[in-house]
Amino acid sequence: MTGELGIWQHAIGPLPNEAFGYCTDDVARALTVDLDHARVLGWPAVETSAWRSVHFMRDAFDPATGRFRNFRAADGHWLDGDASQDSYGRAMLALGGAMRARTDDDFAARARLLFAVALPGASRLTALRATASTLLGCATALESADVDGALRDSVTEAVGQLSTRLGAAFAPSAHDADWPWPEPVLTYENALLPRALIVAGRKHRDHELIRLGLLTLDWLMDVQTSDKGRFSPIGSSGFWPRGGPRARFDQQPIEATAMILAAEAAFAQTDEPRYLEAVDRAYGWFLGDNDVGLALADPVTGGCFDGLEPAGVNLNQGAESTLMWLTALEHVREIRGAASAQLATRTPARPAVATVSTSRG
Numbered sequence: 001m002t003g004e005l006g007i008w009q010h011a012i013g014p015l016p017n018e019a020f021g022y023c024t025d026d027v028a029r030a031l032t033v034d035l036d037h038a039r040v041l042g043w044p045a046v047e048t049s050a051w052r053s054v055h056f057m058r059d060a061f062d063p064a065t066g067r068f069r070n071f072r073a074a075d076g077h078w079l080d081g082d083a084s085q086d087s088y089g090r091a092m093l094a095l096g097g098a099m100r101a102r103t104d105d106d107f108a109a110r111a112r113l114l115f116a117v118a119l120p121g122a123s124r125l126t127a128l129r130a131t132a133s134t135l136l137g138c139a140t141a142l143e144s145a146d147v148d149g150a151l152r153d154s155v156t157e158a159v160g161q162l163s164t165r166l167g168a169a170f171a172p173s174a175h176d177a178d179w180p181w182p183e184p185v186l187t188y189e190n191a192l193l194p195r196a197l198i199v200a201g202r203k204h205r206d207h208e209l210i211r212l213g214l215l216t217l218d219w220l221m222d223v224q225t226s227d228k229g230r231f232s233p234i235g236s237s238g239f240w241p242r243g244g245p246r247a248r249f250d251q252q253p254i255e256a257t258a259m260i261l262a263a264e265a266a267f268a269q270t271d272e273p274r275y276l277e278a279v280d281r282a283y284g285w286f287l288g289d290n291d292v293g294l295a296l297a298d299p300v301t302g303g304c305f306d307g308l309e310p311a312g313v314n315l316n317q318g319a320e321s322t323l324m325w326l327t328a329l330e331h332v333r334e335i336r337g338a339a340s341a342q343l344a345t346r347t348p349a350r351p352a353v354a355t356v357s358t359s360r361g
Contacts (some may be wrong), residue, residue, distance in 0.1 A: 066121035089133030096137030131198035195262035
């Protein structure tokens, strides 16, 4: 799926559909996957790919708007259209991870420079998902020892502003048990939002942000668990307007991975078993424990189908789907390792919590 400039956006079956070119969203996700893989395989194994992604994002940044252009044709020229807030958020999230990762100094410096140049754009965000992604990117950047001085002050200020903005969006709806969600429609990558609240609250010891994040995540876990106990995310063919019909299908891999990452953050905060159970359900969705009973991910090739349909799977294996599977795989690997270590140190009197199945590969 990788071309000269980065990962191709779409696929026909397992092969890239070059007619649709590239997008910053997927290049940023690819960089995140490379950094995850580097922890297991070592930096040399991913170095070329990671540098390619950072170069792409450097070219994507538009100083006139302070955002990252998203869509790029196969020949390298940028396509018409305003840069999206989502592409900004995803780029900042990936760059924050690149700053924290233990790679070579030149790579970290390049990521840090681009992050710093783009950071002022965070103050103009209005979209909730872009706000959440940028907040997570800033929180991650602060974990880098190389972020100091004026840059650390600027990132810390951005975290405070973004946290306040996201918390204020959720606070009014938190008292509505039937719909504790700040939007009238439940759409895409929903668990990203409570994840950002939990991570930001944990970093700054803001108990109200943590409370809002856990409350909302618990609700998402409940409404996206089927009567048979399976993860059943909101379908993208219509989503779920409040008071209206809920779309059951065109379920997307991004929803499962967003849930895994949010539940991982919640477990780190609370140590409560239900969040490991949520990880297990969402991971199982990839491997056939879903509403149709068919696997979307192929652990051998690393590919993942684009969605779950009423009669089967969408046989295309685009970048987003495959990258979401690879992200899920690496995080579940890490969660299982941590859970096993935790169990080994527990006394018999404490209940076991490791519900992440070891039979799924």
